[in-house]
Amino acid sequence: MSFGEMTITLNDISCLLHLPCRGDFCNLTHGFTNSDDITLAIDLLGVSLEEATEDIHSCRGAYYRLDWLKVIFTCQRVESRFDYAARVYTLLLVGCIVFAGKTFTLVEAKYL
Known part of the structure; x- marks a missing residue:
């Protein structure tokens, strides 16, 4: 018995x-660019420009x-920046459980 996609x-x-x-x-109609990410x-995550640029370029x-x-979650939690830590944790949760990619190592930026 075969099953369809969900x-x-x-x-x-x-x-x-x-x-x-x-x-x-996301309310972007033109798709995401690296600068949007x-x-x-x-x-929304409270990272520096250098950190964000490095990660985006490594993910291609x-x-x-x-x-x-x-x-990032650990750093934000240690620095008591709980609003950013909560966003990162939620993105991790959604990315790992619900919207995991085929490699299970990446989450799309649009889910932020």
Whole structure:
């Protein structure tokens, strides 16, 4: 018995992870560029321009590495920047469980 593909919706995330999901993940209509990814990382994750640029260029696309996010989470938590730490943790959770890529090492920046 074969099974078809499955699509995960915002409602599924809300039910499974008990996270309130409202609206769209991203409102960019033209797609993500490297500068968009860097800006999102700086504004929403609290990283420096150099850190964000280095990670984006190492991924060669609109992705963040999960191991990089773990390091950022630890740094933000140690520095008592809990709003950034919560965003990083949520992105890790969603990236590892719900929207994991085929390599299980990257999460798309649009989910931030």
